[in-house]
Amino acid sequence: MRLSCPVALVGALVGLAACGGGPEPADDLSVAEPTPSAPAPPYRVYVTNEGSGDLTVIAGGTHDVLATIPLGKRPRGIKVGPEGNQLFVALSGSPPAPPGVDEDSLPPPDRTADGIGIVDLAEQRVVRVLDAGTDPEQLAVSPDGARLFAANEDAALLSIVEIATGDIVGELPVGGEPEGVSLSPDGRFVYVTSENDSQVSVVDTAALEVIKVFDVGARPRASTFSPDSTRAYVTAENGGTVSVVDTSTHEVINTIELSGESVRPMDARVSPDGSRLYVSTGRGRLIMAIDTATNEVVGSVEVGDRPWGISLTADGRYLYTANGPSNDVSVVDTDTFSVIATVPAGERPWGVAIVGP
Numbered sequence: 001m002r003l004s005c006p007v008a009l010v011g012a013l014v015g016l017a018a019c020g021g022g023p024e025p026a027d028d029l030s031v032a033e034p035t036p037s038a039p040a041p042p043y044r045v046y047v048t049n050e051g052s053g054d055l056t057v058i059a060g061g062t063h064d065v066l067a068t069i070p071l072g073k074r075p076r077g078i079k080v081g082p083e084g085n086q087l088f089v090a091l092s093g094s095p096p097a098p099p100g101v102d103e104d105s106l107p108p109p110d111r112t113a114d115g116i117g118i119v120d121l122a123e124q125r126v127v128r129v130l131d132a133g134t135d136p137e138q139l140a141v142s143p144d145g146a147r148l149f150a151a152n153e154d155a156a157l158l159s160i161v162e163i164a165t166g167d168i169v170g171e172l173p174v175g176g177e178p179e180g181v182s183l184s185p186d187g188r189f190v191y192v193t194s195e196n197d198s199q200v201s202v203v204d205t206a207a208l209e210v211i212k213v214f215d216v217g218a219r220p221r222a223s224t225f226s227p228d229s230t231r232a233y234v235t236a237e238n239g240g241t242v243s244v245v246d247t248s249t250h251e252v253i254n255t256i257e258l259s260g261e262s263v264r265p266m267d268a269r270v271s272p273d274g275s276r277l278y279v280s281t282g283r284g285r286l287i288m289a290i291d292t293a294t295n296e297v298v299g300s301v302e303v304g305d306r307p308w309g310i311s312l313t314a315d316g317r318y319l320y321t322a323n324g325p326s327n328d329v330s331v332v333d334t335d336t337f338s339v340i341a342t343v344p345a346g347e348r349p350w351g352v353a354i355v356g357p
Contacts, residue, residue: 042059042060042061042062042356042357043060043061043313043314043354043355043356043357044057044058044059044060044066044354044355044356045057045058045059045060045311045320045329045352045353045354046058046078046087046119046352046353046354046355047309047320047322047329047345047346047349047350047351047352048071048075048076048077048078048089048309048322048349048350048351048352049075049345049346049347049348049349049350050074050075050076050096050324050347050348050349050350051346051347051348052346052347052348053070053071053072053073053074053075054068054069054070054071054075054346055068055069055070055071055075055087055089055119055346056068056329056343056345056346056349057069057124058320058329058343060313060318060354060356063331063341063343065343065344065345067124068346069119069124069125069126070125070126071089071091071117071119071126072091072113072115072117072126072129073091073092073093073110073113074091074092074093074094074096074113075089075090075091075117075350075351076089076090076092076137076138076350076351077089077090077136077137077138077139077150077151077181077351078090078309078351078352078353079139079140079141079148079353080141080353080354080355081118081141081145082141082142082143082144082145083145084121084355084356085120085121085122086118086119086120086121087118087119087121087353087355088116088117088118088119088139088141088148089116089117089118089119089126089351090116090132090136090137090138090139090150091113091114091115091116091117091129091136092109092113092114092135092136092137092153093109093110093111093112093113093114093135094109094110094114094134094135094153094154095107095109109134109135109154111134114131114132114133114134114135114136115129115130115131115132115136116129116130116132116136116139116148116150116161117129118130121355130148130161130163130166131161131166131168132148132150132152132159132161132168133150133152133155133157133159133168133171134152134154134155135152135153135154135155136150136151136152136153136159137150137151137152137153137178137179138150138151138179138180138181138222139151139181140181140182140183140190141163141183142183142187142205143183143187144187145163146162146163146164147160147161147162147163147169147205148160148161148163149161149181149183149190149192149203150181151174151178151179151180151181151192152171152178153177153178153179156173156174156175156176156177156178156194157171157172157173157174157178158170158171158172158174158178158181158190158192158201158203159171160172160208169208170208172201172203172208172209172210173210174192174194174201174203174210175192175194175196175197175199175201175213176194176195176196176197177194177195177196178192178193178194178195178201179193179194179195179220179221179222180192180193180220180221180222180223180234180235182222182223182224182225182232183205183225184225184229184232184247185225185227185228185229186229187205188204188205188206188229189202189203189204189205189229189247189250190202190203190205191203191223191225191232191234193216193220193221193222193223193234194220195219195220195221195237198215198216198217198218198219198220198236198239199213199214199215199216199220200213200214200216200220200223200234200245201213202214202250211250212250214245214250214251214252215252216234216236216239216241216243216252217234217235217236217238217239217240217241217242217243217255218236218237218238218239219236219237219238219239220234220235220236220237220239220243221235221236221237221265221266221267222234222235222266222267222268223235223245223268224268224269224270224277225247225270226270226274226292227270227272227273227274228274229247230246230247230248231244231245231246231247231292232244232245232247233245233268233270233277235265235266235267235268235279236265237264237265237266237282238264239265240257240258240259240263240264240265241255241256241257241258241265242255242256242258242265242268242277242279242290243255243256244256244295254295256290256295256297258279258281258288258297260281260284260286260300261284262281262282262283262284262285263281263282263283263284263286263288264281264282264283264284265279265280265281265282266279266280266281266282266307266308267279267280267307267308267309267310268280268310269310269311269312269319270292271312271316271334272312272314272315272316273316274292275291275292275293276289276290276291276292276298276316276334277289277290277292278290278310278312278319278334280303280307280308280309280310280321281307282306282307282308283306285302285303285304285305285306285307286300286301286302286303286307287300287301287303287307287310287319287321287330287332288300289334289337299337300337301332301337301338301339302339303321303323303330303332303339304321304323304325304326304328304329304330304342305323305324305325305326306323306324306325306326307321307322307323307324307330308321308322308323308324308349308350308351309321309322309349309350309351309352310322310352311352311353311354312334312354313354314354314356314357315357316334317333317334317335318331318332318333318334319331319332319334320332320352320354321352322345322349322350322351322352323349324348324349324350325348327344327345327346327347327348327349328342328343328344328345328349329342329343329344329345329349329352330342330343331343
């Protein structure tokens with residue numbers, strides 16, 4: 001039968017009683033559609049601000065600044081813990097020393113400020129600081145969350161730390177002014193770039209030793225891996241290049257030259273499907289997209305001043321850049337390769353990490 005007065009299907013029997021009717025066989029009633037599941041919570045973007053010593057929290061999708069979390073002195077490198085509930089941030093008490101600055105004129109370093117800060121994302125605060133040697137700049141965290149690897153820029157070392165105990169279990173020479181630290185997705189190798197020596201040290205994560213050193217372009221800054229760990233890409237700021245590395249032999253098999261006024265390759269990320277490599281260009285103000293099948297530049301977009309750290313959303317749709325001198329973050333739609341938002345950050349934003357879908 002059809003109901004003679006409007007009632008919600010969910011409460012059909014109650015509605016019938018209210019209309020004076022009795023219950024009818026269940027097969028005469030329409031079945032309500034199941035309630036759709038709630039949408040996944042939006043991702044969040046975390047940006048280290050080297051100048052103001054804090055962390056800017058940005059809502060994915062709306063681009064709203066949700067919070068600013070105090071960190072400590074000179075937060076730079078940032079990585080997400082394997083459980084997605086913690087951030088690891090490199091803190092340094094060494095004063096900034098840009099190229100051309102007489103280091104003898106700088107104040108002495110504050111070694112009490114050196115360490116790796118662990119940020120609890122639920123509590124939105126630093127809950128622990130690990131000793132990871134002097135002047136840590138960038139870092140990587142093992143897939144099981146047991147160890148971290150931190151570059152000690154002033155000491156030409158890579159410190160290896162057991163996270164649970166806080167013990168430094170290894171210190172490996174990795175060349176002058178080590179900066180970029182990246183871990184292959186399969187967890188087997190850590191690549192560490194040496195700015196002074198224009199080299200990359202390859203660390204075996206099982207043996208905890210350097211198993212190879214190879215040359216790249218001048219002043220290498222960062223490295224990143226393809227999703228299947230078969231290729232690595234190393235940016236060279238002064239060389240204006242990206243080295244393509246076969247990770248089965250740890251040998252450079254191709255060199256991509258990036259042209260353009262003031263283009264200085266800095267950070268890099270590979271898309272989740274492995275088809276694109278994105279490179280920030282520092283003073284060049286651009287993000288460049290490279291086809292990994294042809295190693296050709298297929299697009300570029302202008303962002304803020306001197307983009308350094310970059311990060312991609314899990315689906316590869318959006319790329320976020322830390323623009324140091326302009327104190328903001330650019331949001332790039334990688335489908336259209338256009339800037340869709342500019343978000344204010346703290347002073348001298350440096351690194352970017354994204355948590356969530």
